[in-house]
Amino acid sequence: MYYVKAPAKINLTLDVLHKRNDGFHEVEMIMTTVDLADRIGLEVREDGKIELLSLDRFVPNDARNLAYQAAKLLKDTYRVTEGVTITLEKNIPVAAGLAGGSSDAAATLRGLNHVWKLGLSLDTLAELGAKIGSDVSFCVYGGTALATGRGEKIEELPSPPACWVILAKPTIGVSTADVYGALDIEKADHPNTKLMIQAIRENDFDLMCETVGNSLESVTLRLYPEVAHIKEQMMKFGADTVLMSGSGPTVFGLVQHESRVNRIYNGLRGFCDEVYAIRLLGDRETLA
Template sequence: MRISVKAPAKINLTLDVLSKRADGYHEVEMVMTTVDLADRVDLTLLESDEIHLDCSASFVPVDERNHAYKAAKLLQERYGVQKGVRMYIDKQIPVAAGLGGGSSDAAAALRGLNMLWGLDLSLDELASIGAEIGSDVPFCVYGGTAFAQGRGEIVTPLGTPAPCWVVLAKPSIGVSTADVYGNLRVDKIGEHPQTEVMLQAIEAQDFWLMCHSLCNVLEEVTLSRYAQVRQIKELMVESGADGVLMSGSGPTVFALVQKQARVQRIYNALRGFVKEVYAVRMLGGSEAEVLA
């Protein structure tokens, strides 16, 4: 038996950090949504209990360091599964980019293995297991658009935002999420997102209110440390994007664009500056289906 699962990238429409928690994590509030840039996770049933993982990107680890591998191991041990799996990740989402690629792969593995191994777990149960792997995994289990709280594991699904184009640009640098959070002074944050306004914008499918409500408190750390990220944001604004924000801890910056004619202009301007540029649609709705 072999199945494939789509693992879409996510972007943060808002990201607020409220406090540092006793467990070392930060208390956050985030509005996230999926975009039509996706990895594909192929799963083949093995009669032995072995877990094998391969990936199209040679620099991605294929052992216990990989979130999808962790997901398989955790399910296997938690539910006493005697079968195994051969997994292959067709990697399309940039790595360490603030787009949740590793978390989405783990979520896809959880959803696919739930079917492959006949576990009959609900999405809520899979999301709870995903929280043990990474903070963004629960959101990725549900997909679509959602409001995330706690350290990201408390997920409230939302409606579909106003449809639009999303232009993503990732500079050829790596950004450590731990370093960005480590350099954030919660008591010195200049501007917090108006999260309630963003929630209203999504409910009303108000594109302009969504654009005006974009806010990520981690930007001030990443933009001050990485000039390329700041330059990408400035270039997107100059090229006519309707709304611009860094996703997650970076370094990817995205532009929201309503008119298709403007997408090509922004894409071309960015391609002259960085190699990894993508023009995709916002998905918004749940993408948690398993593609048999």
């Protein structure tokens, strides 16, 4: 069995610029990977079939699964005769704004490129991944990046300042399409992407905290008041900054001092089942 790691992402910024003619939105986002990952096992089969095994009851184990779709796309595009059994160990919360499914698809592309000996570049895998979902291209590279277009155009950035990340996910799943659908771009918050890039390049933690922002946040906060409650509590318990990731509902807090991490974690665990205290991964090397 060949194992690949599929880490979650958070959006340090997510600016929605305008709606396009194809129904998608033009975005500018700064994404970074965090140390919470699914694990994907790949076993080559000679009968040419693709099979997916998942123990998580919230995740489909058929052609609806993004990891399955990744395998099928790669097999069809490059006329691969071999098949694969994909074992999915899910640790990233589902429908959470953490790109769990997209990261599984990306890791499957990377892993199959290896076990099927295709010799494709990451750029080629990222281009292919964009056909599965807007977040897949970023997940193929991992690390930290500016993502533009509908999210599929990736420019690598250095690692953000090192810190702890507290993730808290309320017990609701959010549909990305619904959140984009309910967005009023004029009224939304528009983070300063350039300033965030400066904060990252200058390794300035305080500037990073001041500059986080997400155009989709106010939509999800309006639809699900419990997300606002988690934000307030996380701030109150002492996070340096707090923001919703992607289309939500997961909220992340950035924390510089380890001494505060336990207090925030324990405080949130009092009323939220899914809380994680992890580190930013930040650079691409950690995916190898």
